[in-house]
Amino acid sequence: QVQLVESGGGVIQPGRSLRLSCEASGFTFSRYAMHWVRQAPGRGLEWVAIIWDDGSNRFYADSVKGRFTISRDRSKNTLFLQMNSLRAEDTAVYYCARARYGSGSYSLDYWGQGTLVTVSS
Amino acid sequence: SYVLTQPPSVSVAPGKTAMITCGGNNIGTRTVHWYQQKPGQAPVMVVYDDSDRPSGIPERFSGSNSGNTATLTVTRVEVGDEADYYCQVWDSLVIFGGGTKLTVL
Numbered sequence: 001q002v003q004l005v006e007s008g009g010g011v012i013q014p015g016r017s018l019r020l021s022c023e024a025s026g027f028t029f030s031r032y033a034m035h036w037v038r039q040a041p042g043r044g045l046e047w048v049a050i051i052w053d054d055g056s057n058r059f060y061a062d063s064v065k066g067r068f069t070i071s072r073d074r075s076k077n078t079l080f081l082q083m084n085s086l087r088a089e090d091t092a093v094y095y096c097a098r099a100r101y102g103s104g105s106y107s108l109d110y111w112g113q114g115t116l117v118t119v120s121s
Numbered sequence: 122s123y124v125l126t127q128p129p130s131v132s133v134a135p136g137k138t139a140m141i142t143c144g145g146n147n148i149g150t151r152t153v154h155w156y157q158q159k160p161g162q163a164p165v166m167v168v169y170d171d172s173d174r175p176s177g178i179p180e181r182f183s184g185s186n187s188g189n190t191a192t193l194t195v196t197r198v199e200v201g202d203e204a205d206y207y208c209q210v211w212d213s214l215v216i217f218g219g220g221t222k223l224t225v226l
Contacts, residue, residue, distance in 0.1 A: 035215065037164075045156075045164065045207050047215035059214050095163055103170045105152035105211040111163040 009115030022096030
């Protein structure tokens with residue numbers, strides 16, 4: 001069965017960097033685009049980034065563009081999110097999710113359980 | 122950028138039908154997906170491509186999309202359906218609605 005397991009969250013000071021990982025299993029990782037989505041405490045879902053199956057394209061939400069980088073290691077079936085210049089408003093649970101493409105649209109068909117990032121001094 | 126509007130809350134009695142709307146300009150020309158998120162849990166896809174259900178999702182969950190409104194319908198509502206529901210479209214990036222809290226009275 002599809003499993004996505006995030007790690008790397010924690011408490012980090014403003015301005016510092018953190019790298020999140022998402023280990024995938026139960027499917028052919030190299031054939032799927034992947035997303036990162038976050039959810040601030042008590043708030044709704046906010047999409048963060050997507051990376052194509054072959055890593056050739058990456059797109060970001062305006063709120064993280066220039067600070068966050070999505071990447072993947074196909075040999076390790078792992079997705080990453082490098083987060084630089086962190087701000088208090090980046091505090092959230094970060095989810096990785098598998099992308100499903102159909103009818104000209106990307107959706108998110110499987111989600112991990114999330115990892116909490118708290119940006120605080 | 123494209124905006125999806127959901128009512129903050131919907132209440133329904135057990136056994137009745139809940140309808141959760143997702144408004145957007147000509148959303149009927151786009152493909153809509155829906156997610157359920159129970160407290161403390163990750164989201165789960167319940168409807169994709171406007172009206173299809175992933176395996177394991179009860180037939181009680183259905184979707185429609187026309188004009189300026191997409192709708193998630195939950196029939197014979199159960200206490201276990203109490204959750205936040207989010208609609209989503211693709212517009213060269215992922216856009217989520219603000220979410221609707223479904224309360225089962």
